[in-house]
Amino acid sequence: MTGLRNSIFSVLVLVVTGIAAVRAQEDVILPETSKYKEPVSKVWVNTYGNIRISKRLFWVAQTHFRFQETENTPFIGQVGQVYNRHAIGYIYNKSFNAALGGVLRINFNTDEASEDRKVVPEWRIWHQYQFAMPVSTFMVYHRIRIEHRWTQGFADNSEYIFRNRWRYMLRLKIPLNKPKLAPGAWYVAPESELIMQSGKEVVASPMEDLRITTTLGYILTPRLTVAAGLMYSQGQDLVNGGNYKQNWTIRCHLYFSPDFRKVRNKLPEIHLTD
Numbered sequence: 001m002t003g004l005r006n007s008i009f010s011v012l013v014l015v016v017t018g019i020a021a022v023r024a025q026e027d028v029i030l031p032e033t034s035k036y037k038e039p040v041s042k043v044w045v046n047t048y049g050n051i052r053i054s055k056r057l058f059w060v061a062q063t064h065f066r067f068q069e070t071e072n073t074p075f076i077g078q079v080g081q082v083y084n085r086h087a088i089g090y091i092y093n094k095s096f097n098a099a100l101g102g103v104l105r106i107n108f109n110t111d112e113a114s115e116d117r118k119v120v121p122e123w124r125i126w127h128q129y130q131f132a133m134p135v136s137t138f139m140v141y142h143r144i145r146i147e148h149r150w151t152q153g154f155a156d157n158s159e160y161i162f163r164n165r166w167r168y169m170l171r172l173k174i175p176l177n178k179p180k181l182a183p184g185a186w187y188v189a190p191e192s193e194l195i196m197q198s199g200k201e202v203v204a205s206p207m208e209d210l211r212i213t214t215t216l217g218y219i220l221t222p223r224l225t226v227a228a229g230l231m232y233s234q235g236q237d238l239v240n241g242g243n244y245k246q247n248w249t250i251r252c253h254l255y256f257s258p259d260f261r262k263v264r265n266k267l268p269e270i271h272l273t274d
Contacts, residue, residue: 030204030242036234039246043067043076046251050089052259060087060099068110082106087126100127103147109154116154124149138174139181145169163199165208173217183222189215195235204241209233213251225255 049061062085069077087101103124109116128145147165152158171191178185195209215229229251237243 030240034242034244036244036246037237039248041069041075041077042080042247042249044249044251047254047256050255050257052257052261054261056091058089058091058097060085060089060101062086070110070112072112078110079108080110081108085126087128095132096130098127098129102126103149107151107154111154114154117156118154120152120154120158122149122151137179138172141169141171141173143167143169143171161199161201163197163202166196166198167193169193181219183219185219187217187219189213189217189227189229191215201238205236205238206241207236208238209235215251215253217253223257223259225253227253227255 045065047063051059053059064083066081067077068080069075083105085103087099089097089099091097103126105122107120107122109118124147126147128143131142133140145167149163150160152160173187173189175181176186191213193211196206197208211231211233213229213231215227217225217227219225231249231251233247234244237245
């Protein structure tokens with residue numbers, strides 16, 4: 001298991017460090033110094049379902065509603081994206097699981113002055129590999145997620161472009177009022193995630209997003225958890241890698257994990273809810 005883990009992390013490091021080098025610099029004119037756009041506020045309401053269907057298999061069922069501020073609707077703003085993510089996951093052991101599935105993301109045009117289309121779909125195939133490591137009374141999680149995505153703009157003549165996303169997340173889950181993660185426990189979950197991208201359209205903007213988040217959660221029952229937190233993120237603009245976007249995002253989560261097997265009142269042995 002250690003060898004598999006080291007191999008996967010080695011491949012990830014090679015991929016991430018090589019993305020910037022393999023893309024030609026074509027005709028993009030970079031600014032003399034990096035330029036940061038004004039931060040945009042967002043609100044995400046997310047549901048994460050992990051439904052056990054056998055000893056080894058579980059169904060990932062996630063729905064995300066993402067709101068973004070606009071000039072006329074500040075703070076919470078308008079609906080920006082709606083995610084519908086599904087996959088079939090496989091539990092190798094209590095420390096490792098993997099999943100493979102698809103995503104349909106609906107993108108809404110939040111530019112109130114735009115005369116282009118208001119809604120366009122985005123398609124993805126995704127797979128991820130998650131490691132869980134107990135340390136003292138808390139848990140440490142490493143997640144590698146790879147996404148193959150087809151996106152298009154809101155203009156009528158926009159064509160789909162293909163990109164890959166290479167994601168690594170480090171997350172801690174620390175109980176606050178109990179010696180372990182159990183029903184009735186409050187917990188804090190700091191996390192960071194680096195999202196890189198590659199593709200013909202990615203000329204000088206390999207870093208799509210860097211996310212830093214702190215979440216406070218409460219375990220209601222063995223199968224139900226609620227959480228909320230604040231995330232700061234920044235990343236390069238696809239058109240010009242010298243421009244950086246910034247976001248402040250309030251994230252609200254509902255985790256549910258029904259189990260159709262004959263197992264009662266038992267918390268999952270591994271954290272499956274990201």
